[in-house]
Amino acid sequence: DRHPEPQVAPDPSKKTLVILGTGWGSVSLLKKLDTENYNVIVISPRNYFLFTPLLPSCTTGLIEHRSIMEPIRTILRSKKASVKYYEAEASAIDPDRKVVRVFDNSDVRGAVVETEVPYDMLVIGVGAENATFGIPGVRENSCFLKEIGDAQLIRKRIMDCVETAAFKDQSPEEVDRLLHMVVVGGGPTGVEFAGELQDFFEEDIKKLIPEISDRFRVTLIEALPNVLPSFSKQLIEYTESTFKEEKIDIRTKTMVKKVTDKAVEAEITGPDGKKEKLVFPYGLLVWATGNAVRPVVKDLMTRIPAQKDSRRGLAVNEYLVVQGTRDIWAVGDCAVAGYAPTAQVAGQEGNFLARLFNNMAKTEALEEKIRELSGSLNLKPGNAAEISRQIEDHERQLRRIKDVKPFHYSHQGSLAYIGSEKAVADVSWFNGNFATGGSLTFLFWRSAYLSMCFSTRNRLLVINDWMKSKLFGRDVSRE
Numbered sequence: 001d002r003h004p005e006p007q008v009a010p011d012p013s014k015k016t017l018v019i020l021g022t023g024w025g026s027v028s029l030l031k032k033l034d035t036e037n038y039n040v041i042v043i044s045p046r047n048y049f050l051f052t053p054l055l056p057s058c059t060t061g062l063i064e065h066r067s068i069m070e071p072i073r074t075i076l077r078s079k080k081a082s083v084k085y086y087e088a089e090a091s092a093i094d095p096d097r098k099v100v101r102v103f104d105n106s107d108v109r110g111a112v113v114e115t116e117v118p119y120d121m122l123v124i125g126v127g128a129e130n131a132t133f134g135i136p137g138v139r140e141n142s143c144f145l146k147e148i149g150d151a152q153l154i155r156k157r158i159m160d161c162v163e164t165a166a167f168k169d170q171s172p173e174e175v176d177r178l179l180h181m182v183v184v185g186g187g188p189t190g191v192e193f194a195g196e197l198q199d200f201f202e203e204d205i206k207k208l209i210p211e212i213s214d215r216f217r218v219t220l221i222e223a224l225p226n227v228l229p230s231f232s233k234q235l236i237e238y239t240e241s242t243f244k245e246e247k248i249d250i251r252t253k254t255m256v257k258k259v260t261d262k263a264v265e266a267e268i269t270g271p272d273g274k275k276e277k278l279v280f281p282y283g284l285l286v287w288a289t290g291n292a293v294r295p296v297v298k299d300l301m302t303r304i305p306a307q308k309d310s311r312r313g314l315a316v317n318e319y320l321v322v323q324g325t326r327d328i329w330a331v332g333d334c335a336v337a338g339y340a341p342t343a344q345v346a347g348q349e350g351n352f353l354a355r356l357f358n359n360m361a362k363t364e365a366l367e368e369k370i371r372e373l374s375g376s377l378n379l380k381p382g383n384a385a386e387i388s389r390q391i392e393d394h395e396r397q398l399r400r401i402k403d404v405k406p407f408h409y410s411h412q413g414s415l416a417y418i419g420s421e422k423a424v425a426d427v428s429w430f431n432g433n434f435a436t437g438g439s440l441t442f443l444f445w446r447s448a449y450l451s452m453c454f455s456t457r458n459r460l461l462v463i464n465d466w467m468k469s470k471l472f473g474r475d476v477s478r479e
């Protein structure tokens with residue numbers, strides 16, 4: 001139900017709830033939050049929600065990027081009470097003064113670029129940065145795969161490499177380098193991207209530019225002894241054997257140490273423990289070695305003594321309250337609650353906070369009502385019995401509501417696409433685990449992610465993209 005005339009001025013009788021970020025954690029909270037109870041302000045440099053599970057498919061144009069984006073303004077329009085949105089980045093949080101410092105980092109700037117936003121309650125859902133571990137050359141030479149802009153850049157680079165390799169008089173060594181696509185990090189991001197890339201090559205590039213087809217190579221480099229460390233052993237083996245069939249070269253126990261503009265330098269540990277140096281010349285390098293803490297989160301951690309020993313983000317308690325604070329909560333990849341940094345966890349945490357905040361508002365309203373009724377007891381002695389009954393009734397409701405259980409994560413399973421229309425899935429089944437891989441799992445993967453898309457509009461766009469690519473191939477124009 002849409003409200004054409006939303007209330008604009010903040011209501012002084014309500015608390016101000018500031019939410020940072022428009023990702024999985026924050027948007028799940030917003031979806032279920034009863035916004036009538038608070039003056040809600042959302043602050044994020046990204047004015048849309050991004051459905052990350054299908055982001056690897058955008059790198060090859062299988063899915064168009066706008067199909068997995070949902071504007072935050074559209075999301076907010078369907079809320080009962082108006083919510084303010086500022087397109088800005090939080091640069092610092094002062095828990096003593098209860099203000100967030102924000103700045104406008106967009107291309108178009110007005111007279112005010114930086115300001116402060118006060119809060120009564122704050123939710124931090126700013127996600128994480130790409131980890132580079134300070135390895136020289138990574139930031140300058142790699143593509144990452146976290147945001148829409150990253151996927152667009154990769155899509156452009158793939159075609160740049162292909163067309164440059166097909167350029168007249170290119171030397172065979174240079175063709176080999178340009179058509180060598182190196183992916184660093186064998187977690188789900190690296191694996192899914194490598195699979196999508198090989199598909200793109202097999203299904204489209206090979207047909208369109210046959211003269212270079214036997215030179216295209218994808219190499220996946222992983223420091224640990226196997227890829228997909230969080231999946232079950234049987235699925236790791238299945239993924240590795242499928243990659244072999246797809247001719248994706250997996251280099252495990254290989255740690256990247258340095259990156260230059262044309263080559264990756266790595267160290268491999270042999271079975272005898274001996275280390276050997278390897279050089280991989282590349283045309284495209286995609287860096288997917290996981291998460292690092294964002295500067296705004298790091299800064300807040302230094303201001304709170306209780307966060308001194310936390311390394312991977314804001315340590316939170318079982319109600320997702322940031323340890324050492326009273327009115328700050330954290331969700332998703334920036335929070336350390338003992339779970340993996342996944343959309344599934346962030347989404348459930350956001351839902352939990354919505355329930356908690358809706359409850360807190362109801363509790364306050366009931367307490368206020370009980371105070372009012374108790375006050376009227378003396379004023380209307382004739383109605384004492386009825387008023388007492390009402391008080392009891394309200395107190396009973398209050399006891400029921402107040403008893404909020406701590407956050408409990410319910411793992412639904414892990415899914416990953418591995419190329420050539422195959423996927424792997426570790427699904428939680430009653431109290432056990434059920435591991436499966438192959439073409440049927442691929443159909444399950446597609447239907448699961450389709451059903452999880454943010455809106456019907458997104459779902460239709462994604463189906464349309466899949467059909468379009470199947471019928472006409474991916475669009476290889478370089479924008």
Ligand code: FAD
Pocket residue numbers: 020021022023024025026043044045046052053054055056088089090091125126127128145146189294296331332333334341342343344345346415
């Ligand atoms: P995000 O979704 O990253 O959102 C963070 C938000 O904060 C963004 O809106 C950002 O713009 C904003 N922000 C950043 N800095 C600031 C700032 N200073 N101030 C204010 N706002 C800020 N997980 C799964 O469970 N299943 C999958 O299939 C899956 N696939 C993935 C595929 C890829 C390619 C990637 C990269 C991740 C995938 N994940 C998947 C992981 C999942 O996307 C993350 O765990 C999830 O996005 C975390 O949610 P979040 O809300 O913490 O952060």
Ligand code: NAD
Pocket residue numbers: 135184185186187188189190192221222223224228229230254255256257288289290291340341342343414415416417
């Ligand atoms: P990750 O942390 O899961 O994996 C990164 C990998 O990079 C690790 O295996 C690590 O050993 C390797 N690595 C680190 N430094 C290296 C180096 N110098 N040289 C070689 N290898 C190195 O990261 P991710 O894949 O980006 O995933 C991040 C989070 O998002 C995870 O929690 C993941 O589960 C989630 N995610 C889930 C899905 C899915 O469910 N399909 C998809 C993408 C991401």
